[in-house]
Amino acid sequence: MKSSGSKPMRILRAVDYRVMPWKNGGGTTTEIAVSPERAGLDDFDWRISMARVETSGPFSSFAGIDRTLSVLEGEGIVLDVAGLPPTRLTTASVPFAFPGDVPTSAALIGGPITDLNIMTRRGRMAHEVERRPFSAEIRLAPHADATLVLAVGAGATLFTDDGPSLEPLDMLIVDRDRPELRLQPKGQGLLFVIGLHRFAANR
Template sequence: MTRLLPAAERVATPWKNGGGVTATVASGPAGAGLDDFRWRISLAEVAAAGPFSAFPGIDRHLSVLDGVLRLEVAGRTVTLTVGEPGLAFPGDAAATGTPVGGTVTDCNVMTRRGQARATVLPVHDASVARPEGAILLLLALAPAVLSAGGATYRLDARDALLVDDQPAVTVAGRCLAITVTETGTIRNAPDSRRRPR
Protein backbone atom coordinates (compact mmCIF):
# COMPACT_ATOMS: atom_id res chain seq x y z
CA MET A 1 0.00 0.00 0.00
CA THR A 2 1.09 3.58 -0.71
CA ARG A 3 -0.06 6.08 1.89
CA LEU A 4 0.22 9.84 2.13
CA LEU A 5 1.06 10.96 5.68
CA PRO A 6 0.27 14.69 6.01
CA ALA A 7 2.34 16.72 8.47
CA ALA A 8 -0.84 18.45 9.68
CA GLU A 9 -2.14 15.17 11.14
CA ARG A 10 0.85 14.57 13.44
CA VAL A 11 0.50 15.04 17.18
CA ALA A 12 3.44 16.43 19.17
CA THR A 13 4.33 14.61 22.39
CA PRO A 14 7.12 15.11 24.96
CA TRP A 15 10.46 13.38 24.53
CA LYS A 16 10.99 10.28 26.60
CA ASN A 17 13.10 12.39 29.01
CA GLY A 18 10.80 15.43 28.76
CA GLY A 19 13.52 17.65 27.26
CA GLY A 20 11.71 18.52 24.04
CA VAL A 21 8.83 17.57 21.76
CA THR A 22 8.55 14.98 19.01
CA ALA A 23 5.95 13.84 16.48
CA THR A 24 5.80 10.36 15.01
CA VAL A 25 5.75 10.21 11.21
CA ALA A 26 5.40 6.42 11.00
CA SER A 27 6.26 3.35 13.06
CA GLY A 28 6.22 -0.39 12.89
CA PRO A 29 4.03 -1.92 14.00
CA ALA A 30 1.60 0.93 13.40
CA GLY A 31 0.69 2.70 16.61
CA ALA A 32 3.57 1.15 18.59
CA GLY A 33 4.79 3.00 21.67
CA LEU A 34 8.34 3.81 22.72
CA ASP A 35 8.76 0.42 24.38
CA ASP A 36 7.51 -1.90 21.64
CA PHE A 37 8.33 -0.40 18.24
CA ARG A 38 10.50 -2.30 15.77
CA TRP A 39 11.18 0.94 13.91
CA ARG A 40 10.10 4.55 14.33
CA ILE A 41 10.52 7.69 12.24
CA SER A 42 9.82 11.00 13.96
CA LEU A 43 10.50 14.71 13.78
CA ALA A 44 11.76 16.49 16.88
CA GLU A 45 12.48 20.06 17.93
CA VAL A 46 15.63 20.89 19.86
CA ALA A 47 15.11 24.34 21.37
CA ALA A 48 17.77 24.27 24.09
CA ALA A 49 20.95 22.39 24.94
CA GLY A 50 20.41 19.18 26.85
CA PRO A 51 20.69 15.39 26.90
CA PHE A 52 18.89 13.22 24.38
CA SER A 53 16.67 10.41 25.64
CA ALA A 54 18.43 7.08 26.15
CA PHE A 55 17.15 4.15 24.08
CA PRO A 56 18.97 0.93 25.05
CA GLY A 57 18.98 -1.67 22.28
CA ILE A 58 18.08 0.91 19.63
CA ASP A 59 20.12 2.17 16.67
CA ARG A 60 19.50 5.81 15.75
CA HIS A 61 20.06 8.02 12.74
CA LEU A 62 19.69 11.78 13.05
CA SER A 63 19.32 14.22 10.13
CA VAL A 64 18.89 17.99 10.55
CA LEU A 65 16.01 19.54 8.60
CA ASP A 66 16.24 23.10 9.96
CA GLY A 67 19.07 24.84 11.80
CA VAL A 68 22.47 23.67 13.00
CA LEU A 69 22.94 21.07 15.74
CA ARG A 70 26.12 20.37 17.68
CA LEU A 71 25.88 16.78 18.88
CA GLU A 72 28.12 15.22 21.50
CA VAL A 73 27.85 11.44 21.50
CA ALA A 74 30.17 8.80 22.95
CA GLY A 75 32.96 11.33 23.46
CA ARG A 76 32.77 12.67 19.92
CA THR A 77 31.49 16.10 18.86
CA VAL A 78 29.96 16.63 15.41
CA THR A 79 28.07 19.53 13.85
CA LEU A 80 25.05 18.57 11.76
CA THR A 81 23.57 20.91 9.17
CA VAL A 82 20.78 20.81 6.58
CA GLY A 83 21.40 18.71 3.48
CA GLU A 84 24.02 16.41 5.01
CA PRO A 85 23.54 12.63 5.27
CA GLY A 86 23.23 12.86 9.07
CA LEU A 87 24.74 10.71 11.80
CA ALA A 88 24.13 7.12 12.92
CA PHE A 89 24.82 6.22 16.55
CA PRO A 90 23.68 3.74 19.21
CA GLY A 91 20.71 4.79 21.30
CA ASP A 92 22.54 3.37 24.31
CA ALA A 93 25.27 6.04 24.02
CA ALA A 94 25.03 9.23 26.07
CA ALA A 95 24.21 12.08 23.67
CA THR A 96 23.77 15.81 24.18
CA GLY A 97 22.47 18.22 21.56
CA THR A 98 23.08 21.96 21.37
CA PRO A 99 21.19 24.06 18.80
CA VAL A 100 23.42 26.71 17.24
CA GLY A 101 21.68 29.99 16.43
CA GLY A 102 18.09 28.88 17.01
CA THR A 103 15.69 25.96 17.27
CA VAL A 104 16.61 22.84 15.31
CA THR A 105 14.19 20.43 13.64
CA ASP A 106 15.57 16.95 13.08
CA CYS A 107 14.43 13.65 11.62
CA ASN A 108 15.07 10.77 13.98
CA VAL A 109 15.07 7.21 12.60
CA MET A 110 15.18 4.47 15.23
CA THR A 111 15.37 0.70 14.71
CA ARG A 112 15.36 -1.97 17.39
CA ARG A 113 18.65 -3.80 17.15
CA GLY A 114 18.17 -7.31 15.77
CA GLN A 115 14.64 -6.55 14.54
CA ALA A 116 15.12 -3.91 11.83
CA ARG A 117 17.69 -1.79 10.05
CA ALA A 118 17.41 1.49 8.15
CA THR A 119 19.23 3.62 5.62
CA VAL A 120 18.72 7.37 5.22
CA LEU A 121 19.65 9.31 2.09
CA PRO A 122 18.85 12.84 0.84
CA VAL A 123 17.48 12.76 -2.73
CA HIS A 124 16.85 15.54 -5.25
CA ASP A 125 15.02 14.99 -8.55
CA ALA A 126 15.76 11.29 -8.69
CA SER A 127 14.21 7.83 -8.78
CA VAL A 128 14.44 5.88 -5.54
CA ALA A 129 14.32 2.08 -5.59
CA ARG A 130 12.57 0.17 -2.82
CA PRO A 131 14.36 -3.09 -2.03
CA GLU A 132 12.12 -6.16 -2.05
CA GLY A 133 10.42 -6.60 1.31
CA ALA A 134 11.42 -3.15 2.56
CA ILE A 135 9.38 -0.12 3.51
CA LEU A 136 10.28 3.16 1.82
CA LEU A 137 9.31 6.47 3.40
CA LEU A 138 9.93 9.72 1.57
CA LEU A 139 9.84 12.86 3.72
CA ALA A 140 9.43 16.07 1.71
CA LEU A 141 12.02 18.71 2.64
CA ALA A 142 10.18 21.25 0.46
CA PRO A 143 7.08 21.00 -1.77
CA ALA A 144 7.60 17.96 -4.00
CA VAL A 145 5.80 15.78 -6.53
CA LEU A 146 6.20 12.02 -6.17
CA SER A 147 5.14 9.33 -8.63
CA ALA A 148 4.64 5.66 -7.80
CA GLY A 149 2.64 2.91 -9.49
CA GLY A 150 1.09 5.29 -12.00
CA ALA A 151 -0.21 7.65 -9.29
CA THR A 152 1.03 11.16 -8.54
CA TYR A 153 1.27 12.64 -5.04
CA ARG A 154 1.80 16.31 -4.25
CA LEU A 155 3.52 16.84 -0.93
CA ASP A 156 4.03 20.00 1.08
CA ALA A 157 7.15 20.36 3.19
CA ARG A 158 7.24 17.74 6.00
CA ASP A 159 4.52 15.58 4.42
CA ALA A 160 5.58 11.98 3.88
CA LEU A 161 4.76 9.13 1.51
CA LEU A 162 4.98 5.56 2.85
CA VAL A 163 5.45 2.88 0.17
CA ASP A 164 5.57 -0.87 0.68
CA ASP A 165 4.12 -2.18 -2.59
CA GLN A 166 5.92 -0.35 -5.44
CA PRO A 167 9.44 -1.07 -6.72
CA ALA A 168 10.41 2.60 -7.08
CA VAL A 169 9.30 6.18 -6.53
CA THR A 170 10.20 9.11 -8.76
CA VAL A 171 10.92 12.32 -6.84
CA ALA A 172 10.59 15.80 -8.33
CA GLY A 173 11.93 17.98 -5.55
CA ARG A 174 13.94 17.36 -2.40
CA CYS A 175 13.18 14.51 -0.01
CA LEU A 176 14.76 12.38 2.64
CA ALA A 177 14.52 8.73 1.54
CA ILE A 178 14.32 6.32 4.47
CA THR A 179 14.39 2.59 3.78
CA VAL A 180 13.46 0.21 6.60
CA THR A 181 13.93 -3.55 6.41
CA GLU A 182 12.69 -5.73 9.24
CA THR A 183 14.86 -8.64 10.33
CA GLY A 184 12.37 -11.33 9.29
CA THR A 185 12.35 -9.79 5.82
CA ILE A 186 16.15 -9.72 5.78
CA ARG A 187 16.32 -13.35 6.86
CA ASN A 188 13.83 -14.47 4.20
CA ALA A 189 15.24 -12.41 1.34
CA PRO A 190 16.93 -14.32 -1.50
CA ASP A 191 20.70 -14.59 -1.04
CA SER A 192 22.37 -13.61 -4.30
CA ARG A 193 25.56 -15.36 -3.15
CA ARG A 194 23.90 -18.77 -3.18
CA ARG A 195 24.36 -20.86 -6.26
CA PRO A 196 21.89 -23.51 -7.43
CA ARG A 197 23.04 -27.05 -6.85
Protein backbone atom coordinates in the same frame (compact mmCIF):
# COMPACT_ATOMS: atom_id res chain seq x y z
CA MET B 1 -2.28 5.73 9.43
CA LYS B 2 0.92 5.07 11.35
CA SER B 3 2.21 1.65 10.37
CA SER B 4 3.40 0.07 7.19
CA GLY B 5 0.19 -2.01 6.88
CA SER B 6 -0.49 -4.04 3.75
CA LYS B 7 -1.06 -1.43 1.04
CA PRO B 8 1.76 -1.21 -1.54
CA MET B 9 1.91 2.61 -1.38
CA ARG B 10 0.34 5.29 0.82
CA ILE B 11 0.89 8.87 1.87
CA LEU B 12 0.94 10.17 5.43
CA ARG B 13 -0.09 13.83 5.63
CA ALA B 14 1.79 16.25 7.87
CA VAL B 15 -1.49 17.63 9.27
CA ASP B 16 -2.24 14.18 10.75
CA TYR B 17 1.06 13.67 12.59
CA ARG B 18 0.89 13.17 16.36
CA VAL B 19 2.63 15.58 18.76
CA MET B 20 3.82 14.01 22.02
CA PRO B 21 6.30 14.76 24.84
CA TRP B 22 9.94 13.72 24.71
CA LYS B 23 10.83 10.63 26.70
CA ASN B 24 12.87 12.80 29.09
CA GLY B 25 10.15 15.45 29.31
CA GLY B 26 12.38 18.19 27.88
CA GLY B 27 10.26 19.09 24.88
CA THR B 28 7.88 17.74 22.26
CA THR B 29 8.29 15.55 19.22
CA THR B 30 6.11 15.12 16.14
CA GLU B 31 5.61 11.43 15.42
CA ILE B 32 5.42 10.84 11.67
CA ALA B 33 5.11 7.06 11.62
CA VAL B 34 5.60 4.13 13.97
CA SER B 35 5.32 0.34 13.79
CA PRO B 36 3.46 -1.47 15.21
CA GLU B 37 0.63 1.03 14.93
CA ARG B 38 0.28 3.17 18.07
CA ALA B 39 3.32 1.53 19.66
CA GLY B 40 4.81 3.34 22.65
CA LEU B 41 8.37 4.51 23.16
CA ASP B 42 9.38 1.18 24.73
CA ASP B 43 7.87 -1.30 22.28
CA PHE B 44 8.17 0.04 18.71
CA ASP B 45 10.03 -1.81 15.95
CA TRP B 46 10.69 1.42 14.08
CA ARG B 47 9.78 5.07 14.52
CA ILE B 48 10.15 8.24 12.44
CA SER B 49 9.77 11.63 14.13
CA MET B 50 10.71 15.31 14.06
CA ALA B 51 11.66 17.36 17.10
CA ARG B 52 12.02 21.06 17.80
CA VAL B 53 15.15 21.53 19.91
CA GLU B 54 15.24 24.92 21.63
CA THR B 55 17.95 24.38 24.28
CA SER B 56 21.21 22.49 24.53
CA GLY B 57 21.20 19.40 26.71
CA PRO B 58 21.10 15.60 26.96
CA PHE B 59 19.22 13.29 24.62
CA SER B 60 16.72 10.72 25.84
CA SER B 61 18.16 7.21 26.18
CA PHE B 62 16.52 4.40 24.17
CA ALA B 63 17.71 0.93 25.17
CA GLY B 64 18.41 -1.36 22.21
CA ILE B 65 17.72 1.33 19.62
CA ASP B 66 19.84 2.52 16.68
CA ARG B 67 19.25 6.13 15.59
CA THR B 68 19.98 8.40 12.65
CA LEU B 69 19.68 12.17 13.03
CA SER B 70 19.41 14.94 10.41
CA VAL B 71 18.95 18.69 10.84
CA LEU B 72 16.00 20.05 8.84
CA GLU B 73 15.93 23.70 10.01
CA GLY B 74 18.19 26.05 11.95
CA GLU B 75 21.93 26.61 12.15
CA GLY B 76 22.67 23.16 13.52
CA ILE B 77 24.05 21.35 16.57
CA VAL B 78 27.24 19.81 17.85
CA LEU B 79 26.39 16.24 18.85
CA ASP B 80 28.46 14.61 21.59
CA VAL B 81 28.01 10.83 21.59
CA ALA B 82 29.97 8.86 24.18
CA GLY B 83 32.94 7.12 22.54
CA LEU B 84 32.85 9.30 19.42
CA PRO B 85 34.43 12.68 18.62
CA PRO B 86 31.98 15.64 18.71
CA THR B 87 30.09 15.91 15.41
CA ARG B 88 28.80 19.15 13.88
CA LEU B 89 25.47 18.67 12.11
CA THR B 90 23.82 21.30 9.90
CA THR B 91 21.13 21.27 7.21
CA ALA B 92 23.90 20.44 4.71
CA SER B 93 25.24 17.42 6.64
CA VAL B 94 24.69 13.81 5.69
CA PRO B 95 22.45 11.88 8.12
CA PHE B 96 24.37 10.83 11.25
CA ALA B 97 23.92 7.34 12.72
CA PHE B 98 24.62 6.49 16.37
CA PRO B 99 23.41 4.08 19.10
CA GLY B 100 20.45 5.42 21.04
CA ASP B 101 21.49 3.81 24.33
CA VAL B 102 24.80 5.57 25.01
CA PRO B 103 25.07 8.98 26.74
CA THR B 104 24.45 11.69 24.12
CA SER B 105 24.05 15.44 24.33
CA ALA B 106 23.70 18.29 21.85
CA ALA B 107 24.84 21.93 21.89
CA LEU B 108 22.95 24.34 19.65
CA ILE B 109 25.20 26.28 17.28
CA GLY B 110 22.98 29.36 16.94
CA GLY B 111 19.38 29.03 18.06
CA PRO B 112 16.64 26.39 17.83
CA ILE B 113 16.64 23.61 15.26
CA THR B 114 14.21 21.05 13.90
CA ASP B 115 15.64 17.58 13.46
CA LEU B 116 14.56 14.32 11.85
CA ASN B 117 14.96 11.12 13.88
CA ILE B 118 14.87 7.58 12.51
CA MET B 119 14.96 4.80 15.11
CA THR B 120 14.94 1.01 14.74
CA ARG B 121 15.03 -1.71 17.38
CA ARG B 122 18.33 -3.55 17.25
CA GLY B 123 17.93 -7.25 16.47
CA ARG B 124 14.53 -6.75 14.81
CA MET B 125 15.08 -3.97 12.27
CA ALA B 126 17.83 -2.00 10.58
CA HIS B 127 17.66 1.22 8.58
CA GLU B 128 19.53 3.40 6.13
CA VAL B 129 18.92 7.08 5.40
CA GLU B 130 19.84 9.05 2.28
CA ARG B 131 19.58 12.85 1.94
CA ARG B 132 19.03 13.86 -1.70
CA PRO B 133 18.81 17.37 -3.20
CA PHE B 134 15.49 17.65 -5.02
CA SER B 135 15.39 20.13 -7.88
CA ALA B 136 14.80 17.77 -10.82
CA GLU B 137 13.03 14.46 -11.37
CA ILE B 138 14.24 11.62 -9.13
CA ARG B 139 13.70 7.92 -9.73
CA LEU B 140 13.67 5.46 -6.85
CA ALA B 141 13.66 1.67 -7.01
CA PRO B 142 12.29 0.39 -3.68
CA HIS B 143 14.48 -2.45 -2.42
CA ALA B 144 13.95 -2.46 1.36
CA ASP B 145 11.08 -4.13 3.21
CA ALA B 146 9.64 -0.61 3.34
CA THR B 147 10.92 2.58 1.71
CA LEU B 148 9.86 5.91 3.23
CA VAL B 149 10.25 9.22 1.42
CA LEU B 150 9.97 12.57 3.24
CA ALA B 151 9.68 15.77 1.20
CA VAL B 152 11.36 18.78 2.86
CA GLY B 153 11.17 22.37 1.64
CA ALA B 154 9.07 21.56 -1.42
CA GLY B 155 6.38 19.10 -2.42
CA ALA B 156 6.48 16.48 -5.14
CA THR B 157 4.26 14.95 -7.79
CA LEU B 158 4.35 11.19 -8.25
CA PHE B 159 4.11 9.82 -11.76
CA THR B 160 1.60 7.03 -11.13
CA ASP B 161 -1.86 6.15 -12.40
CA ASP B 162 -3.53 8.75 -10.19
CA GLY B 163 -0.61 11.17 -9.89
CA PRO B 164 -0.89 11.96 -6.15
CA SER B 165 1.09 14.82 -4.66
CA LEU B 166 3.31 15.16 -1.62
CA GLU B 167 3.20 18.48 0.21
CA PRO B 168 6.21 19.59 2.29
CA LEU B 169 6.77 17.20 5.24
CA ASP B 170 4.30 14.63 3.88
CA MET B 171 5.69 11.08 3.86
CA LEU B 172 5.33 8.39 1.21
CA ILE B 173 5.58 4.74 2.35
CA VAL B 174 6.22 2.07 -0.28
CA ASP B 175 6.46 -1.68 0.24
CA ARG B 176 9.16 -3.94 -1.20
CA ASP B 177 9.40 -4.67 -4.92
CA ARG B 178 7.03 -1.95 -6.07
CA PRO B 179 7.88 -0.65 -9.57
CA GLU B 180 10.30 2.26 -9.85
CA LEU B 181 8.98 5.57 -8.50
CA ARG B 182 9.29 8.84 -10.40
CA LEU B 183 9.01 12.04 -8.39
CA GLN B 184 8.94 15.55 -9.83
CA PRO B 185 9.65 18.46 -7.43
CA LYS B 186 7.23 21.33 -6.91
CA GLY B 187 9.99 23.81 -6.22
CA GLN B 188 13.44 23.19 -4.79
CA GLY B 189 13.92 21.11 -1.66
CA LEU B 190 15.23 17.84 -0.28
CA LEU B 191 14.14 14.23 -0.16
CA PHE B 192 15.03 11.98 2.74
CA VAL B 193 14.84 8.35 1.58
CA ILE B 194 14.66 5.81 4.42
CA GLY B 195 15.07 2.08 3.89
CA LEU B 196 13.70 -0.20 6.61
CA HIS B 197 14.94 -3.80 6.76
CA ARG B 198 13.41 -6.51 8.96
CA PHE B 199 15.67 -9.33 10.06
CA ALA B 200 14.68 -12.74 8.67
CA ALA B 201 13.82 -14.22 12.07
CA ASN B 202 11.20 -11.48 12.55
CA ARG B 203 9.49 -11.67 9.17
